[in-house]
Amino acid sequence: MRLAELSERSGVPIATIKYYLREGLLTPGRQINARTSEYDEEHLRRLRLVRAMIQVGRVPVATVREVLGHVDDDALPRTIRLGAALWALPQVPEPDEDDEYVRAAHDVADELLESLGWSNAKALVTISPSYRSLVVAMAALRRLGYDWDPQLLLAYARLMHGAAVLDLDFVETHASEAEKVETAVLGAILVEPMLQALHRLAQEEESARRYGFGDRE
Amino acid sequence: MRLAELSERSGVPIATIKYYLREGLLTPGRQINARTSEYDEEHLRRLRLVRAMIQVGRVPVATVREVLGHVDDDALPRTIRLGAALWALPQVPEPDEDDEYVRAAHDVADELLESLGWSNAKALVTISPSYRSLVVAMAALRRLGYDWDPQLLLAYARLMHGAAVLDLDFVETHASEAEKVETAVLGAILVEPMLQALHRLAQEEESARRYGFGDRE
């Protein structure tokens, strides 16, 4: 198919597809002659993937390129490719390690990993950007005066581990070997907005259940 | 305290505080004379809250203003204020209702709410932006060819309901009546990055557990 049809079937404007091509998010089509390129179903699929990452996952264009680079890197073993792709995702800004709240958050986070028995990967996990994000969020909450119990964090962690198990079970049963990394990355990028939406819906529901709507009080 | 000290204690540059003041994210200090304003602990707290929403929660400045407006609106009952604040948070772009994947996602989402027994708030919930986000994410996954089981979604929803129960229990025990809405909003804004970080860590851990690191294969 040609650019116009690719645009038609994906719903992405032609100018935007050109931009993605320039940015290296899509591989160029097969050059038929100087003025015509042919795109196939794989291009369409990749384009939809890119769009989903950008629009649903709010991933910056430069990061999409990086993530896809890792996903496509057949030279690396699977866990490393997944890890590399996840590490490339946008993260919170670097924490200030001199801040007392940040140091305290590190301690709590380390204890948490210990309790969860995630220590086998601890060397890796403690330098992961996700670990940093966790520490930053914990420190921010504490700085605002919310001194939550580490047990609460443990409960959250168990819930999210449950979600991760569901993700990877899904990857197991539904994806071919070659697609596993891609599916797992999508698990991180597209499932997260879904979880977030469910979380907010659940909050609204639970709040209404506990306190009613209050409009008759 | 004066602007310089507010900046010092919060770690936010003076120019940025001025910008927040101009944008209405902070109330002006008490004017002492034409050239001096006095800020108090409440300003500091509010500034930290704003910073956390922007940097950790990635909430746009205009949205922070809107959310805080709802949080501060004492005229409304609590559930409504919480709902209004959550609804103001940034969401995915409007779905194309003519798209077959979007319509199918609507059906699955409605069934899900039914199964969960969240139907008491259904009229509200189905017009919630979170509901829209959910539908968009579901449609995007399907469009990419991942035909997951609705049961999987139900399992995710139960997990996130568990998280919401933890959130609201925390609000119950740790916040004064006046702070409840603020805490609940923070629950949506600061707990979410924490959950996301835990989710990614859990994925890395679970992936390493199942497949090893693969570097000796």
Add this chain to the structure above:
DNA sequence: GGTGATTGGATAGTGGCACTCCCCAAGGAG
């Protein structure tokens, strides 16, 4: 074979956003 429309590619421009720079006038210190 000529002619106007279409296509793909490159370049430059746009709009939004979160700051950030700079200047000014008012205080305050010596």
Add this chain to the structure above:
DNA sequence: CTCCTTGGGGAGTGCCACTATCCAATCACC
């Protein structure tokens, strides 16, 4: 009285995700 500091406000900056325009090659139709 002079110089330094401070708060306020407007204008500018840098980044990012597009998007509009231009150009030349080709294709459809006459």
